[in-house]
Amino acid sequence: MPTTTATATKIAVRDLVHRYYDVQSHATTLAIQGLDLNVQDGEFLSVLGPSGCGKSTLLYIIAGLIKPTSGQILVDGQVVSKPGPDRGMVFQEYALLPWKDVRENVGLGLKLRGLNQTQRTPIVDRFIEMVGLRGFEEKYPHELSGGMKQRAAVARTLASDPKVMLMDEPFAAVDAQTRITMQEELVRIWQETRKTILFVTHSVEEAAFLADRVAVLKARPSRVKEIVTITTPRTNRRQADKDPEFGAVQARLFDLVRAEVKESGDSATGSRH
Amino acid sequence: MIAQPARGTSLRQSPGLAAAADRARTVFRVTLPFICLLVVWQVGVILSGLPEYFFPSPATVAGSTVLLVERGILPSYIADSMARFALGVFLGVALAVPTGVAMTLSRRLSEALMPIVNFFHSIVEMAWIPLFVLWFGYGFKTILLSITYVVFFPVLYNTLLGVRTIPKATINAVLVLGAKPKDVILEVLLPGALPNIATGVRLGAGYAFRALIAAEMIAAQSGLGFMIFEARQNQLTHRTIVGMIVMGILWLAIERLYLRPLERVTIERWGMLRRAE
Amino acid sequence: MDSSLARARTDGVLSRFAHERLRLWMIPVSLALAAWLVAPNVVDVPAYKLPSMAMVWEEFARMASDGTLLAGIAGSLWRLAISFCIGVGLAIPLGVGIALNRHVAGFFEPLVIFFQSIAGVAWVPLAIIWFGFGQGAVVFVVANAVFFIVLFNTITGVQSIQPTLKQAVLTLGGSNWDVLREVVLPGAMVNILSGLRTGLAFGWRALVAAEMIAGNIGLGYMTLEAAQWYKSGVIVAGIIVIGCLWLLMDRLLLRPLEMRTVERWGLLRQDD
Ligand SMILES: Nc1ncnc2c1ncn2[C@@H]1O[C@H](COP(=O)(O)OP(=O)(O)O)[C@@H](O)[C@H]1O
Ligand SMILES: [Mg+2]
Numbered sequence: 001m002p003t004t005t006a007t008a009t010k011i012a013v014r015d016l017v018h019r020y021y022d023v024q025s026h027a028t029t030l031a032i033q034g035l036d037l038n039v040q041d042g043e044f045l046s047v048l049g050p051s052g053c054g055k056s057t058l059l060y061i062i063a064g065l066i067k068p069t070s071g072q073i074l075v076d077g078q079v080v081s082k083p084g085p086d087r088g089m090v091f092q093e094y095a096l097l098p099w100k101d102v103r104e105n106v107g108l109g110l111k112l113r114g115l116n117q118t119q120r121t122p123i124v125d126r127f128i129e130m131v132g133l134r135g136f137e138e139k140y141p142h143e144l145s146g147g148m149k150q151r152a153a154v155a156r157t158l159a160s161d162p163k164v165m166l167m168d169e170p171f172a173a174v175d176a177q178t179r180i181t182m183q184e185e186l187v188r189i190w191q192e193t194r195k196t197i198l199f200v201t202h203s204v205e206e207a208a209f210l211a212d213r214v215a216v217l218k219a220r221p222s223r224v225k226e227i228v229t230i231t232t233p234r235t236n237r238r239q240a241d242k243d244p245e246f247g248a249v250q251a252r253l254f255d256l257v258r259a260e261v262k263e264s265g266d267s268a269t270g271s272r273h
Numbered sequence: 274m275i276a277q278p279a280r281g282t283s284l285r286q287s288p289g290l291a292a293a294a295d296r297a298r299t300v301f302r303v304t305l306p307f308i309c310l311l312v313v314w315q316v317g318v319i320l321s322g323l324p325e326y327f328f329p330s331p332a333t334v335a336g337s338t339v340l341l342v343e344r345g346i347l348p349s350y351i352a353d354s355m356a357r358f359a360l361g362v363f364l365g366v367a368l369a370v371p372t373g374v375a376m377t378l379s380r381r382l383s384e385a386l387m388p389i390v391n392f393f394h395s396i397v398e399m400a401w402i403p404l405f406v407l408w409f410g411y412g413f414k415t416i417l418l419s420i421t422y423v424v425f426f427p428v429l430y431n432t433l434l435g436v437r438t439i440p441k442a443t444i445n446a447v448l449v450l451g452a453k454p455k456d457v458i459l460e461v462l463l464p465g466a467l468p469n470i471a472t473g474v475r476l477g478a479g480y481a482f483r484a485l486i487a488a489e490m491i492a493a494q495s496g497l498g499f500m501i502f503e504a505r506q507n508q509l510t511h512r513t514i515v516g517m518i519v520m521g522i523l524w525l526a527i528e529r530l531y532l533r534p535l536e537r538v539t540i541e542r543w544g545m546l547r548r549a550e
Numbered sequence: 551m552d553s554s555l556a557r558a559r560t561d562g563v564l565s566r567f568a569h570e571r572l573r574l575w576m577i578p579v580s581l582a583l584a585a586w587l588v589a590p591n592v593v594d595v596p597a598y599k600l601p602s603m604a605m606v607w608e609e610f611a612r613m614a615s616d617g618t619l620l621a622g623i624a625g626s627l628w629r630l631a632i633s634f635c636i637g638v639g640l641a642i643p644l645g646v647g648i649a650l651n652r653h654v655a656g657f658f659e660p661l662v663i664f665f666q667s668i669a670g671v672a673w674v675p676l677a678i679i680w681f682g683f684g685q686g687a688v689v690f691v692v693a694n695a696v697f698f699i700v701l702f703n704t705i706t707g708v709q710s711i712q713p714t715l716k717q718a719v720l721t722l723g724g725s726n727w728d729v730l731r732e733v734v735l736p737g738a739m740v741n742i743l744s745g746l747r748t749g750l751a752f753g754w755r756a757l758v759a760a761e762m763i764a765g766n767i768g769l770g771y772m773t774l775e776a777a778q779w780y781k782s783g784v785i786v787a788g789i790i791v792i793g794c795l796w797l798l799m800d801r802l803l804l805r806p807l808e809m810r811t812v813e814r815w816g817l818l819r820q821d822d
Contacts, residue, residue: 306661
């Protein structure tokens with residue numbers, strides 16, 4: 001289901017530059033250089049790029065967790081510089097608090113906002129239901145499988161009702177079967193909640209299945225190389241061979257990424273500045 | 274992930290220079306806090322106006338150190354203390370490891386002995402000192418026995434733990450090759466338990482070092498523990514502080530240069546994970 | 551092993567198991583007691599070196615009835631309790647404060663490591679100079695032992711927390727205060743608890759030592775004093791009481807506390 005009217009810009013990334021300084025080796029790494037990106041309101045945008053190209057860095061900067069060397073992040077036209085509940089984040093490593101059970105983890109954002117137990121419970125239960133964790137409310141993270149942990153993390157972000165969801169390779173660590181299920185559920189949840197989702201991945205299939213648009217990043221130092229719009233309905237996207245148009249889009253994405261992987265391999269040492 | 278400002282990278286141009294600069298930075302990082310401490314201490318002495326006997330200044334302590342070294346008192350006391358410590362730890366380990374291995378050979382034996390072991394483990398070595406004094410008088414044997422006692426238990430527990438975590442399959446594999454019980458002990462049980470034993474030695478030595486100091490205060494006529502206690506009686510507080518500083522340095526040296534490397538080597542060589550006490 | 555576990559499922563077998571265990575350890579315990587009972591008749595050592603069971607019991611009963619034992623126990627435990635509270639009460643806030651900033655932590659780390667290595671009994675002489683013989687000196691030594699161990703563990707605990715956990719709370723709209731309450735304190739808890747345990751073990755030793763050397767009070771002093779008068783019955787009674795007290799503290803206080811958090815949260819203890 002493509003977005004029909006892509007009008008309001010939700011997130012604008014303006015000429016972003018980020019350089020890391022490594023204390024041990026005294027080397028600096030230029031992770032991002034001159035990255036521009038607009039994410040539309042209600043859009044599902046995937047950021048696709050080879051490992052180590054700076055995708056996480058981009059998300060962390062948008063989340064306000066690290067300060068860019070230069071450049072700006074605008075959310076609804078306002079410059080943001082620190083984390084806020086308007087931008088929820090789902091981390092690759094789940095980042096569930098080990099000392100809280102599923103219900104407490106999912107309700108954490110609400111608790112931080114000052115809601116009491118009785119106000120939290122119905123909301124928490126709704127999102128636990130939505131991600132399919134009914135019956136696991138009392139489990140602690142170490143008692144859950146990887147897929148269940150990630151469901152809980154998604155529910156936690158959803159429950160605090162951010163306008164934007166930043167997702168950093170959330171399904172990279174779960175098994176293939178679970179990943180497919182979770183992708184489908186994410187699409188369903190997105191269609192239900194109509195949030196703006198910025199979804200980082202290094203998998204072409206994942207980006208192509210999920211997104212309205214895919215922003216392919218260049219190898220480090222990264223910036224947007226090309227944005228590919230996907231209009232194929234998501235119901236047809238699992239069979240690339242049956243839908244030639246979607247097949248062509250996916251092939252195009254593969255080519256773009258392959259070129260960048262090669263690039264980053266060739267210049268692995270050279271791109272340290 | 275913390276934002277880091279970009280910094281000059283001129284140091285990277287020569288690797289030798291960069292390594293030297295790194296080392297210098299580490300030395301600086303470690304010594305700076307101590308320099309600050311000395312300054313605060315000296316300023317504190319001046320501002321508080323307390324008598325030297327009550328609160329000696331770093332300068333006095335430094336002078337006292339020089340004197341103690343020149344007269345040979347400090348080196349000989351260090352030697353005495355370390356000899357007691359080393360012998361005590363050695364005896365403790367030498368008794369604990371065979372006991373531990375023997376106990377694992379029979380489940381019944383270990384179950385039978387465990388309550389007694391636990392009970393004696395609960396009696397801190399300090400509590401024995403009065404009885405040891407009655408048995409052996411004030412002196413070497415009492416100190417040695419306290420140290421041996423305190424090292425024995427952590428090493429024993431960790432030996433038991435180490436042997437128990439060796440997979441049955443490993444033992445069976447050696448038995449199938451025609452190994453005798455003696456071979457199983459020497460080829461499988463001891464090496465397999467070694468990382469744990471090393472952990473036990475490190476823990477035991479930590480308790481033993483304190484036991485040494487306490488026992489020397491009560492029952493010795495030489496050694497660092499004796500020195501810091503004796504100095505107090507003679508109002509030579511600066512000597513007490515010299516002794517404390519030397520103790521700190523000695524323990525850090527023992528732990529960082531011997532015990533931890535020993536533990537690391539045994540763990541790394543066999544690629545085993547450390548199992549906590 | 552596996553099959554015996556499977557068999558143990560049924561209650562009857564389980565209790566038979568427990569009985570067998572009991573019988574097993576009754577043997578060496580009774581042997582040890584019997585040896586102690588007959589030893590004075592067999593070996594020729596003076597009674598002041600090896601008190602008979604009767605002598606120990608006699609002293610024990612005397613001290614129990616005239617109140618000295620209870621006073622000794624209560625005094626020692628009380629000093630341990632205050633010292634422990636002082637040490638822990640200072641160490642945890644200070645440790646968290648130091649560990650929150652990487653540079654501050656880096657500055658204090660060498661100092662903490664150094665002071666931890668001489669914490670406790672080495673301070674006895676200074677404690678006597680500063681506080682005189684008795685309560686003050688003992689409390690200072692024990693609190694000092696507890697303080698540096700708990701401080702070190704708190705710092706390690708805070709530093710071992712995954713940064714993403716803090717970031718997760720921030721992206722959910724949490725403040726720095728929320729991060730402290732929801733992530734830093736619980737995240738450091740396992741290390742802090744193991745620090746409390748080690749701290750109590752070292753503190754207890756420091757207490758007995760300090761009471762002997764710097765005290766005129768408590769169980770430690772009671773036993774060393776008895777050695778002056780060759781009253782070995784008192785010493786052995788003291789040894790047994792000191793052993794039992796630690797056994798009780800360990801089983802009733804420390805193990806349940808640590809087991810609960812470690813098991814429920816599924817966290818492994820970070821080795822120092
Ligand atoms: N804290 C850091 N310090 C130094 N370099 C870093 C740090 N974090 C990431 N980098 C480097 O920045 C580059 C981009 O990292 P990241 O954004 O994590 O990539 P991605 O998420 O695309 O795999 C990588 O080369 C990585 O090594
Ligand atoms: Mg990443």
